[in-house]
Each structure stands twice: as structure tokens, then as C-alpha cells.
Amino acid sequence: MFWKSKRETVKSLEEMTRRRSQWRDVMGRLFRNKTGFVGLCICAILIILVVFAPVFTSYNPLKQSVPERFLYPSSEHIFGTDDFGRDLWARILYGGRISLLIAFIAVIISTVGAIILGSCAGYFGGAVDQIITRVMDVMMSIPGLLLAIAISSALGAGLVNTALAIAIPGIAPGARIIRSTVMSIKDCEYVEAAKASGSKNFRLIMIHIIPNCIAPLIVNATLSIGGNIMAISGLSFIGLGVQAPTPEWGAILSTGKTYLRDFWPLVFFPALFIMLTILGFNLFGDALRDALDPRLKD
Amino acid sequence: MSLLEIKHLSVQFETRDSVIKAVNDLDLTIEAGQTLGLVGETGAGKTTTALSILRLIQEPPGRIKGGEILFEGKDLLKVSNEEMRAIRGNEISMIFQDPMTALNPIIRVGEQIAEVIRLHENCSKGEAMEKALYMLETVGIRPERSMDYPHQFSGGMKQRVVIAIALACSPKLLIADEPTTALDVTIQAQVLEMMNKLKQQFNTAMLMITHDLGIVAETCDHVAIMYAGELVEYGTIERIFHNPRHPYTNGLFGAIPSLDKDVDRLRPIPGLMPDPAALPKGCKFQERCEYACDKCRENAQMFTEIEPGHFVRCERAVRGEI
Numbered sequence: 001m002f003w004k005s006k007r008e009t010v011k012s013l014e015e016m017t018r019r020r021s022q023w024r025d026v027m028g029r030l031f032r033n034k035t036g037f038v039g040l041c042i043c044a045i046l047i048i049l050v051v052f053a054p055v056f057t058s059y060n061p062l063k064q065s066v067p068e069r070f071l072y073p074s075s076e077h078i079f080g081t082d083d084f085g086r087d088l089w090a091r092i093l094y095g096g097r098i099s100l101l102i103a104f105i106a107v108i109i110s111t112v113g114a115i116i117l118g119s120c121a122g123y124f125g126g127a128v129d130q131i132i133t134r135v136m137d138v139m140m141s142i143p144g145l146l147l148a149i150a151i152s153s154a155l156g157a158g159l160v161n162t163a164l165a166i167a168i169p170g171i172a173p174g175a176r177i178i179r180s181t182v183m184s185i186k187d188c189e190y191v192e193a194a195k196a197s198g199s200k201n202f203r204l205i206m207i208h209i210i211p212n213c214i215a216p217l218i219v220n221a222t223l224s225i226g227g228n229i230m231a232i233s234g235l236s237f238i239g240l241g242v243q244a245p246t247p248e249w250g251a252i253l254s255t256g257k258t259y260l261r262d263f264w265p266l267v268f269f270p271a272l273f274i275m276l277t278i279l280g281f282n283l284f285g286d287a288l289r290d291a292l293d294p295r296l297k298d
Numbered sequence: 299m300s301l302l303e304i305k306h307l308s309v310q311f312e313t314r315d316s317v318i319k320a321v322n323d324l325d326l327t328i329e330a331g332q333t334l335g336l337v338g339e340t341g342a343g344k345t346t347t348a349l350s351i352l353r354l355i356q357e358p359p360g361r362i363k364g365g366e367i368l369f370e371g372k373d374l375l376k377v378s379n380e381e382m383r384a385i386r387g388n389e390i391s392m393i394f395q396d397p398m399t400a401l402n403p404i405i406r407v408g409e410q411i412a413e414v415i416r417l418h419e420n421c422s423k424g425e426a427m428e429k430a431l432y433m434l435e436t437v438g439i440r441p442e443r444s445m446d447y448p449h450q451f452s453g454g455m456k457q458r459v460v461i462a463i464a465l466a467c468s469p470k471l472l473i474a475d476e477p478t479t480a481l482d483v484t485i486q487a488q489v490l491e492m493m494n495k496l497k498q499q500f501n502t503a504m505l506m507i508t509h510d511l512g513i514v515a516e517t518c519d520h521v522a523i524m525y526a527g528e529l530v531e532y533g534t535i536e537r538i539f540h541n542p543r544h545p546y547t548n549g550l551f552g553a554i555p556s557l558d559k560d561v562d563r564l565r566p567i568p569g570l571m572p573d574p575a576a577l578p579k580g581c582k583f584q585e586r587c588e589y590a591c592d593k594c595r596e597n598a599q600m601f602t603e604i605e606p607g608h609f610v611r612c613e614r615a616v617r618g619e620i
Contacts, residue, residue: 188399189394189395189396189399189400190399190400190401190402190403192354192394193392193394193400193401193460193463194402194413195354195386196352196354196386196387196391196392196394197386197387197391197413197414197417197463197464198383198384198385198386198387198388198414198417198418199383199413199417200383203417207402207405207413208402208405211404211405212402212403212404293404
């Protein structure tokens with residue numbers, strides 16, 4: 001190491017560049033943000049409940065029992081039972097596994113798709129931009145759920161297919177947001193400076209542009225988790241998403257719709273969980289966006 | 299062979315309804331290790347010239363109409379994109395005007411310096427970081443600060459980091475586009491002093507773009523005065539400062555406040571620079587020139603050597619009438 005000998009300060013490279021780890025920095029800032037911490041707690045509790053569902057309930061979510069139909073919440077069935085006498089608390093816990101998993105996969109797919117298309121359109125401009133943007137416009141003109149139904153019926157049911165069906169309509173709005181952000185960032189002087197120091201296009205996009213678009217991306221992703229859960233329920237409702245006996249929040253909710261006037265728990269509890277999920281992820285997403293931005297530090 | 303030789307460079311910006319001639323038939327030479335000051339008012343084409351050297355003109359609307367940019371004998375306008383990328387930052391690098399925006403806000407400064415080194419030198423991450431620390435120290439920043447983000451630095455320190463990035467690969471030519479315009483005067487002096495020192499240490503030639511003749515006096519060996527996309531006067535710093543011949547150069551000196559003379563008003567150059575989309579026939583400076591005659595309005599002026607190494611684009615000055 002030639003440069004070390006030339007340096008006047010004798011401390012080692014490791015000492016000088018000991019990373020106050022980026023991760024720890026971000027976490028520290030996240031925990032100091034009170035609403036963000038609440039959001040994180042909500043998300044954590046939901047995920048723990050869902051992942052360790054058997055610990056929190058002894059009921060089988062699929063076991064029907066006709067005499068126990070439409071029971072109101074009691075010490076035995078804390079959320080009551082549904083139209084087939086299945087324990088609602090168990091169905092919500094097990095159903096959350098599928099809802100959250102599909103919603104997450106769909107968010108990841110649509111975000112990655114949006115990043116790729118949006119950054120290409122925004123960065124390269126010209127014909128590339130025209131083609132991508134026009135295709136996105138066409139996609140946006142089709143109602144999201146309708147497009148999801150079309151894709152889902154083409155691909156068939158199943159977890160990954162459902163996630164894909166939900167993710168694809170989500171690409172267009174995300175790509176638009178990224179495109180406009182990229183367009184404003186690519187004219188920043190630091191991008192030009194990086195170009196002047198010999199960076200390739202790919203490197204410019206990956207290192208200098210996309211990390212600077214992270215804020216709208218996170219907001220978009222956390223907001224769309226809630227929409228995704230509703231879309232899954234929509235697909236389940238017409239029999240394309242999750243198949244009938246399998247519990248799923250949206251599916252439970254749409255069953256409950258039938259009994260809305262007479263039996264409130266069947267609508268209230270799945271809706272409460274969907275709401276908590278959306279609230280939790282939005283609060284968490286906002287805080288994460290702030291925490292990831294080093295300029296807002298302290 | 300000169301380090302950089304620009305021959306007959308013309309750059310245009312083409313919009314739907316007009317063609318803006320930003321640089322017209324420009325000739326410029328920089329010798330290895332020398333500093334050339336490129337002086338002119340806003341919109342004279344200084345930055346456009348600098349960006350053409352690195353081939354960073356946005357196309358469209360910009361277009362390099364013609365000419366050659368010979369860097370060590372190689373025409374930069376003809377090399378492939380890959381070759382150009384290898385040159386940028388490694389053999390020719392650039393310092394941008396505003397240090398506030400020239401650094402990526404979300405990457406630690408040490409890593410930004412190391413990035414250039416990694417791009418051009420075949421070395422490990424650790425070695426690049428070592429060199430980045432050395433560069434930071436060279437520009438007078440404690441290497442411990444390498445893990446900080448740009449927003450934790452003051453303007454002057456950011457410009458030092460930008461300079462460290464520019465010099466990290468010991469380029470043969472450094473283009474400094476108004477490097478001190480965004481800094482206050484005391485910091486300006488520090489940064490200039492440091493740049494002068496480093497230029498000698500790394501034996502780098504420099505193209506100093508500025509509109510401050512004071513900076514030119516302090517740093518440059520040669521001066522080129524630019525007006526409306528062309529050079530109007532070129533010479534060594536002594537020649538230009540002691541014997542300015544072109545009326546525009548004279549006007550620039552007339553507009554500088556003097557320490558030892560007591561004047562109430564400065565003498566500005568009247569009028570504005572001509573619209574680059576509709577340049578006048580003949581001399582570009584005619585409308586603002588108190589010496590303009592009919593001939594000036596008719597004939598394009600030749601860039602003529604009036605004494606060894608001193609060129610002027612003004613017929614009357616050449617004839618000794620001014």
C-alpha cells in the first residue's frame with residue numbers, strides 16, 4: 001500500500017474508515033422517530049402474530065362447525081365465528097400469512113419493475129422514454145383490478161401468479177414517479193461530475209441516481225401494500241386468487257359483506273387488520289424515508 | 299506537441315426555430331504543466347468550450363459542428379465512447395462551479411473520491427480508500443472526516459473535496475470552471491493557493507475558466523479573452539495585463555476597481571453581448587466598441603499575431619490605430 005506510507009497521519013485505514021455502520025445509523029434514527037417506532041411496532045406485532053399463528057390460537061382455521069355459526073366475540077372465540085362456524089381469530093391469523101406474503105411479493109415485483117422502466121425512461125429520454133411512457137399510459141388506462149383479473153386468469157391461480165397479477169398493474173404508476181424523479185436528478189451537477197470522471201451509464205444510474213430517488217419509492221411501496229391486500233381480496237372474491245377454504249383477509253371481508261347488517265364481526269376484524277397493516281407500513285415507511293436520508297440526520 | 303490543441307472548434311445549439319452559435323472557430327493551445335485562463339462574460343461560450351473538451355455537450359440540442367480537439371495528438375472528437383470514458387477523470391478532469399451541488403449528497407466523501415480511483419486504477423477497495431485518504435489530506439482535510447457526508451462540510455471544504463476528486467488520478471489536464479465563484483473571498487484565496495500548489499505537485503496543466511481577472515493574475519501563465527463564442531485576444535499574462543490591445547480587453551480592465559486610484563464611478567462596457575442566435579456580420583464587438591468603423595461592420599476580423607505570442611482579433615488594433 002503505497003499511499004499509506006505517503007500519508008502523514010499514521011492511523012490505519014480501518015481506524016479511519018471504521019463505519020459507524022450505515023445500518024446502525026439508520027436504525028438509530030428510526031427508533032428516535034416516535035411515530036415511526038409505533039409503525040415499526042405495529043408491523044412487527046402483525047408479522048409475529050401471523051408467522052407464529054399456531055402459538056396464538058389452538059383452533060384450526062378450516063374446521064367448520066355448523067352449530068357454532070355467527071357467534072359474537074366471547075372468551076372462547078375472541079373474535080367470534082364466521083358463517084361456517086370457523087374461529088375468526090384463527091382465520092385472521094392464518095389468513096394474514098397469505099395476504100401479507102402476496103402483498104409483499106407483489107410490492108417487490110412492482111417496485112423492481114418500476115425502477116427498471118422508470119429509470120430507463122427518465123435517464124435515456126428520447127425514443128426509449130416515448131415507448132415506455134406510452135405503454136405505461138396504456139396500462140394506466142385499464143382499471144388495475146381488471147388488468148389483474150385478465151393476467152390472473154391467463155396465468156391461473158397460485159401464490160406467485162396472484163402476486164404477479166397484482167404487481168403488474170402497480171408498475172405503471174411507480175414507473176411514472178421514478179421517471180420524473182430521475183429526470184430531475186440526472187441534471188444535477190453531481191451526476192454530470194460523475195460523468196466527467198468517467199462513470200458509465202449503468203453506474204451513474206445505480207450509484208448516483210436511484211439511491212437519490214429512494215424517498216418517493218418508499219412512500220409509493222408502503223402505500224401500495226394496502227391496495228395490494230384489497231386487490232388480492234378482489235381476485236379471491238371472483239375465485240381467481242386464493243381458493244375458497246383457504247383463509248385470506250380480503251376473502252373474509254368480502255364474505256362478511258353479505259352479512260354486514262346482521263353480523264358485524266365478520267367485516268370489522270379483517271378490516272381492522274387490513275387497516276392496521278396499512279397504517280403500520282405507512283408510518284414505518286415515512287420514518288424509514290427520513291432515516292435513510294443522511295441530510296436530515298439529527 | 300502541445301498537451302491540448304483545439305483547432306477551429308465550432309459548437310452550436312439547435313432549437314426548433316434558431317441556431318445558437320455558442321463557440322465559433324475557436325483555437326486554443328495548452329502546454330503541459332501550464333495554466334491558461336479563459337476569460338469572458340456570462341454566455342461567451344467558456345463552459346461550452348470546456349464541456350466540448352470532455353465531450354459532455356448534451357446532444358441534442360448541442361452539436362459540435364466542426365474542428366478538432368487534439369489531446370496529446372489524439373482527436374477527442376473521434377475517439378470511441380469507451381476511450382473517452384477512460385480519459386474523463388483520469389487524464390482530463392473537471393472542477394465544477396458550484397461545490398454545493400457537485401457532490402452526491404448521499405455518499406460519504408471518502409467513498410466519492412475512492413470511486414474515481416476505482417474507476418481508473420486497477421486496485422482494491424482498500425487501496426483506493428487509502429489513496430482517497432491521502433488525497434483528502436493533500437487538500438487539507440483531516441482524513442478522519444472521510445466518513446462524513448457532504449452536507450457536514452462547509453462550502454470551501456466541499457470544493458476541496460471536489461478538487462481532491464479531480465486530482466485523484468493525477469490528470470494531465472484539469473479544467474476548472476469558475477472554481478471559486480460560489481465561495482467567499484477569503485476561502486477563494488485559500489482554494490486558489492491550494493490549487494496552485496497542487497498543480498505544481500502533480501504537474502498538471504490547467505484550463506482556468508473565470509470572469510475574474512484577479513484570479514487570472516494570480517494563477518495563469520497565458521490568458522485567452524473570449525467574446526461571443528470566439529477569442530478576441532490571446533497572449534502571455536504579462537502581455538495581456540500590461541499591453542491589452544483589443545477594445546473589449548481594455549473595457550474589462552476599465553471595469554475593475556483600482557486600489558490606488560480614487561474614482562467615483564467604474565467605467566463599464568456599454569451595451570450587451572449580441573444574441574448568439576443572430577450574430578452580427580463583421581466584428582462581433584462592433585456594437586459596443588467606441589472605435590468601430592465601417593470596415594469593422596463589414597469584414598470579419600482575423601486573429602492576428604501583433605507581437606510574438608500575442609494575438610488580437612481587431613483590425614484597428616493590428617494597424618496600431620487604437
